[in-house]
Amino acid sequence: MKKEYAIGADIGGTNIQFCILDNYGNISEFFTLxxxxxxxxxxxxxxxxxxxxxxxxxxxxxxxxxxxVGSPGLINISGKVVTGAENLPGxxxxxxxxxxxxxxxxxxxxxxxxxALALGEAxxxxxxxxxxxxxxxxxxxxxxxxxxxxxxxxGKYGYAGEFGHIVVNPNGPKCSCGNKxxxxxxxxxxxxxxxxxxxxxxxKNSKLIKLADNNIKKITPKxxxxxxxxxxxxxxxxxxxxxxxxGIGISIFTNIFDPDIIILAGGISKAGNPLIDLILKYSYxxxxxxxKDKINIKISKFKDKAGVIGTASxxxx
Amino acid sequence: MKKEYAIGADIGGTNIQFCILDNYGNISEFFTLxxxxxxxxxxxxxxxxxxxxxxxxxxxxxxxxxxxVGSPGLINISGKVVTGAENLPGxxxxxxxxxxxxxxxxxxxxxxxxxALALGEAxxxxxxxxxxxxxxxxxxxxxxxxxxxxxxxxGKYGYAGEFGHIVVNPNGPKCSCGNKxxxxxxxxxxxxxxxxxxxxxxxKNSKLIKLADNNIKKITPKxxxxxxxxxxxxxxxxxxxxxxxxGIGISIFTNIFDPDIIILAGGISKAGNPLIDLILKYSYxxxxxxxKDKINIKISKFKDKAGVIGTASxxxx
Numbered sequence: 025m026k027k028e029y030a031i032g033a034d035i036g037g038t039n040i041q042f043c044i045l046d047n048y049g050n051i052s053e054f055f056t057l058x059x060x061x062x063x064x065x066x067x068x069x070x071x072x073x074x075x076x077x078x079x080x081x082x083x084x085x086x087x088x089x090x091x092x093v094g095s096p097g098l099i100n101i102s103g104k105v106v107t108g109a110e111n112l113p114g115x116x117x118x119x120x121x122x123x124x125x126x127x128x129x130x131x132x133x134x135x136x137x138x139x140a141l142a143l144g145e146a147x148x149x150x151x152x153x154x155x156x157x158x159x160x161x162x163x164x165x166x167x168x169x170x171x172x173x174x175x176x177x178x179g180k181y182g183y184a185g186e187f188g189h190i191v192v193n194p195n196g197p198k199c200s201c202g203n204k205x206x207x208x209x210x211x212x213x214x215x216x217x218x219x220x221x222x223x224x225x226x227x228k229n230s231k232l233i234k235l236a237d238n239n240i241k242k243i244t245p246k247x248x249x250x251x252x253x254x255x256x257x258x259x260x261x262x263x264x265x266x267x268x269x270x271g272i273g274i275s276i277f278t279n280i281f282d283p284d285i286i287i288l289a290g291g292i293s294k295a296g297n298p299l300i301d302l303i304l305k306y307s308y309x310x311x312x313x314x315x316k317d318k319i320n321i322k323i324s325k326f327k328d329k330a331g332v333i334g335t336a337s338x339x340x341x
Numbered sequence: 342m343k344k345e346y347a348i349g350a351d352i353g354g355t356n357i358q359f360c361i362l363d364n365y366g367n368i369s370e371f372f373t374l375x376x377x378x379x380x381x382x383x384x385x386x387x388x389x390x391x392x393x394x395x396x397x398x399x400x401x402x403x404x405x406x407x408x409x410v411g412s413p414g415l416i417n418i419s420g421k422v423v424t425g426a427e428n429l430p431g432x433x434x435x436x437x438x439x440x441x442x443x444x445x446x447x448x449x450x451x452x453x454x455x456x457a458l459a460l461g462e463a464x465x466x467x468x469x470x471x472x473x474x475x476x477x478x479x480x481x482x483x484x485x486x487x488x489x490x491x492x493x494x495x496g497k498y499g500y501a502g503e504f505g506h507i508v509v510n511p512n513g514p515k516c517s518c519g520n521k522x523x524x525x526x527x528x529x530x531x532x533x534x535x536x537x538x539x540x541x542x543x544x545k546n547s548k549l550i551k552l553a554d555n556n557i558k559k560i561t562p563k564x565x566x567x568x569x570x571x572x573x574x575x576x577x578x579x580x581x582x583x584x585x586x587x588g589i590g591i592s593i594f595t596n597i598f599d600p601d602i603i604i605l606a607g608g609i610s611k612a613g614n615p616l617i618d619l620i621l622k623y624s625y626x627x628x629x630x631x632x633k634d635k636i637n638i639k640i641s642k643f644k645d646k647a648g649v650i651g652t653a654s655x656x657x658x
Contacts, residue, residue, distance in 0.1 A: 107631065108631075156496060156497065170597075172489060172494065177489065178599070179473060179598055179599025179600065180473065180600065180601050181599055181631070181635075182599070183599045183629070183631060184597065184598055184599040185597065185599075186596040186597070186599075186629055187597065189596050189628075189629050190592075190593045190596050190597060191509070191589050191592060191593060191627050192511070194509070194510055194585075194586075194589060194627075201629055201630065202630055203626070203627055203628075203629075268511075269511075272508050272511060275507075275508060276508060276593065277597075279503040279504075279506050279507050280485075280487075280501065280502065280503070280504065280507060280594075280597065281496055281501055282495070282496025282497050282498055282499070282500045282501040282503075283496065283497065284497050309520070310511075310520055311506075311520075312500070312503055312506050312518055312520075313518065313519055314415070314424065314425075314498070314500060318498075
């Protein structure tokens with residue numbers, strides 16, 4: 025296979041990650057620039073082009089096939105952010121593809137950030153040897169991506185894979201989307217913080233609070249999992265609550281998709297095998313008996329770079 | 342397009358339906374034979390071949406491309422019933438494809454009955470103008486089928502689309518699969534009968550019971566919907582309970598698949614537009630706000646023949 029090169033740019037709330045990726049999945053020139061989201065749309069676009077141009081200028085010896093861009097929100101087929109990018113003020117309505125193709129003179133592929141991540145893992149990462157892949161990306165919220173036969177499954181409006189907003193408990197807590205009991209209210213940073221508040225509201229002396237500078241708001245997913253591994257009772261209760269509903273979610277994806285593999289990415293996935301064991305426990309009690317010992321969950325291969333590698337992989341889809 | 346012909350055979354608990362289907366979706370020679378499931382595997386196979394052979398003998402002027410067979414249960418790629426066909430004693434383990442290809446001398450395509458139904462509706466029926474289709478088939482239980490880009494999505498083990506067994510209420514009633522709160526415990530004949538027992542247990546004088554020869558066991562989905570349309574309070578309460586959880590289920594499929602269309606088939610779907618209106622009401626309160634007024638639900642075009650048309654359409658996949 026002839027070597028080809030792509031540029032990836034993953035736009036986050038704080039930083040934009042950039043890289044070069046070849047069609048064998050090798051990454052180089054990884055760096056970040058600040059998004060400067062608070063300065064508005066034009067600044068974000070300026071920073072996006074600045075990073076891409078830096079790679080182009082420094083690598084004139086390489087022939088790039090295109091630029092892949094990941095953005096929060098719903099992206100339509102013409103490369104425009106339609107809705108859902110509320111973290112980036114003024115970003116909804118931006119036609120990223122049109123802007124960047126004109127500036128950089130290369131084909132530009134724009135996709136929802138988590139969807140792109142799923143493709144990257146499917147092509148080059150934890151899903152390399154599989155065809156049908158479900159990807160869950162834990163961040164502030166919970167995003168998802170679906171890859172079927174090694175291609176992104178987008179759905180009618182390009183909105184497929186909104187795993188964070190499937191109802192796992194009809195009587196559950198209020199979600200940012202306006203509904204109740206969405207998976208995201210349990211399995212995300214926002215969800216974990218909510219469970220922490222609920223479980224510790226009458227436990228001012230919890231060791232967890234002490235370990236977080238006596239500030240309940242400073243309890244992070246990392247601290248929770250560190251203490252969970254040490255069998256801290258409060259941490260176990262909190263992580264179990266998340267794991268129970270995440271297990272239900274995974275059982276739903278399993279019964280529906282019968283997938284080859286389920287890949288976990290993003291912050292909470294760093295907890296690794298104890299997280300997988302916990303999810304499997306509750307997946308097996310909720311999925312069809314047929315799947316007992318057959319559910320295949322893996323942590324993303326590319327970890328913190330999974331997003332940017334995913335965006336670059338769009339060029340090779 | 343040159344005209345081609347296929348034979349369809351849909352194996353049910355009581356009857357086997359047969360038909361001829363052409364590649365334009367026209368059906369002819371529709372008839373049924375008894376399954377004689379109680380007499381065991383050999384009898385079922387004998388009846389299956391008898392029907393297919395009847396069509397072949399009577400239509401020697403037609404060149405058949407193959408025979409499509411639908412069966413309950415999980416069918417593997419070699420055309421064998423692996424598991425899940427408990428309604429047909431001794432049927433699990435039967436290699437339908439091997440048997441029928443040898444007897445009939447034509448290519449045989451075997452698929453789960455509901456999956457086949459979904460393909461038939463996707464190719465020739467309510468889903469004709471759409472690519473990505475979710476199909477729910479209400480019977481004793483609740484089956485499902487997924488069609489992506491006009492092709493059946495089967496998943497790793499061929500078990501994809503088990504919509505009846507996604508959890509919609511973690512604290513819900515016991516399901517036949519061993520889990521709790523599966524969609525099937527609300528949205529199926531078995532589910533409706535369960536809701537009837539629960540809602541009417543202290544209402545011996547309910548009009549519904551009177552209308553069913555004073556026998557609560559004789560309350561059918563049809564009676565419930567007839568009375569629901571007449572605003573019978575008990576019927577409204579029972580049908581609403583089903584509709585609420587079915588709405589949650591449809592919201593889950595919508596948030597996950599962003600499908601072009603959701604097709605309802607089987608007994609309960611005969612309730613028609615009042616059922617669709619009810620489901621939409623509860624789907625919109627549980628799906629992402631984006632989908633408000635965008636969810637597209639239709640009743641199957643082929644009604645009681647949807648299954649057998651689906652099995653024949655396997656030949657044209």
